[in-house]
Amino acid sequence: MPKITREEVRVPADVLPEMRDEYITNYMKATRETGRLMLFACDQKVEHLNKDFYGEGIDIADADPQHLFEIGKNGVCGVVAGQRGLVAAYANDYPEINYLIKMNSKTNLVGVKQDDPYSPQLTDLDAVLAMRDAGVNIVGLGYTIYLGSEYESTMMAEAGELIAQAHANGLLVVLWIYPRGKAVTAEKDPDLIAGAAGVALCLGADFVKVNPPKPEDSRTPAEALKVASMAAGRTGLVCAGGSTVDANTFLTQLYDQIHVGGACGNATGRNIHQRSLDEAVRLTKAISAITLADYTVAQAMKVFNGEEDFTLEMI
Numbered sequence: 170m171p172k173i174t175r176e177e178v179r180v181p182a183d184v185l186p187e188m189r190d191e192y193i194t195n196y197m198k199a200t201r202e203t204g205r206l207m208l209f210a211c212d213q214k215v216e217h218l219n220k221d222f223y224g225e226g227i228d229i230a231d232a233d234p235q236h237l238f239e240i241g242k243n244g245v246c247g248v249v250a251g252q253r254g255l256v257a258a259y260a261n262d263y264p265e266i267n268y269l270i271k272m273n274s275k276t277n278l279v280g281v282k283q284d285d286p287y288s289p290q291l292t293d294l295d296a297v298l299a300m301r302d303a304g305v306n307i308v309g310l311g312y313t314i315y316l317g318s319e320y321e322s323t324m325m326a327e328a329g330e331l332i333a334q335a336h337a338n339g340l341l342v343v344l345w346i347y348p349r350g351k352a353v354t355a356e357k358d359p360d361l362i363a364g365a366a367g368v369a370l371c372l373g374a375d376f377v378k379v380n381p382p383k384p385e386d387s388r389t390p391a392e393a394l395k396v397a398s399m400a401a402g403r404t405g406l407v408c409a410g411g412s413t414v415d416a417n418t419f420l421t422q423l424y425d426q427i428h429v430g431g432a433c434g435n436a437t438g439r440n441i442h443q444r445s446l447d448e449a450v451r452l453t454k455a456i457s458a459i460t461l462a463d464y465t466v467a468q469a470m471k472v473f474n475g476e477e478d479f480t481l482e483m484i
Contacts, residue, residue: 191339210438244453287320309341318350391425398431410437
């Protein structure tokens with residue numbers, strides 16, 4: 170099973186000396202002392218509005234935003250990612266969750282045919298630090314860049330400055346990087362996904378969330394992902410979970426992403442929160458069993474089916 174000590178955490182050189190211990194503590198929290206990331210993405214209430222939370226095939230529990238926090242409390246997650254206001258509304262009731270504040274967001278109402286995507290920063294770092302000083306368990310920040318958009322330079326500049334400031338204050342940063350815009354003809358082209366991973370490294374991100382590539386040659390998606398993992402260097406690469414699929418398919422893809430593609434974890438939203446609380450909790454445990462403890466798919470399915478349990482004490 171992967172396990173790291175505080176001494177093994179690579180601390181970026183832009184972390185101020187007096188914040189070094191804070192950064193290490195946040196890294197150990199976020200990765201559950203494994204160096205791998207299980208990120209529960211809860212930012213879709215802006216990104217996809219309410220379609221991801223209510224409708225056919227979605228458990229009615231997901232209509233209530235508190236469902237996200239109940240999953241985070243009762244399941245096994247590294248971090249729960251959401252916008253500052255969402256976290257502020259519920260964090261006092263869920264102090265045990267490790268929070269990652271999503272610093273920018275946009276809706277999906279304006280399509281690429283109308284305008285290239287730009288996701289504006291919604292709050293400044295001082296507001297997040299104030300929440301941390303007030304006792305909210307914030308371990309990191311998240312930011313989305315649409316590579317290939319005519320606004321990419323603005324987003325990259327915002328992200329680069331944000332990463333420098335976050336590191337100086339002992340926080341981790343996860344970049345969501347998606348090639349998207351009128352200049353992009355294939356958003357999941359393996360070369361573009363690898364390019365996105367390299368951009369995250371150059372901007373100084375601790376982790377980068379990308380879409381799984383779709384190769385047009387004989388390679389599997391996981392084999393193509395290996396190139397992106399190499400391009401990411403010391404930035405940990407994780408894959409977006411995508412739309413909801415059956416648990417066995419999802420867990421198999423995750424296993425291959427880690428053990429074939431070189432990913433160091435996952436970043437999953439809809440596949441988790443669109444389920445009932447009981448099922449969603451069991452899925453977080455199954456995902457974490459693979460991500461944090463190197464379970465096989467068969468072993469993880471036993472966790473998902475409730476035949477076995479998985480807790481952080483087991484790693």
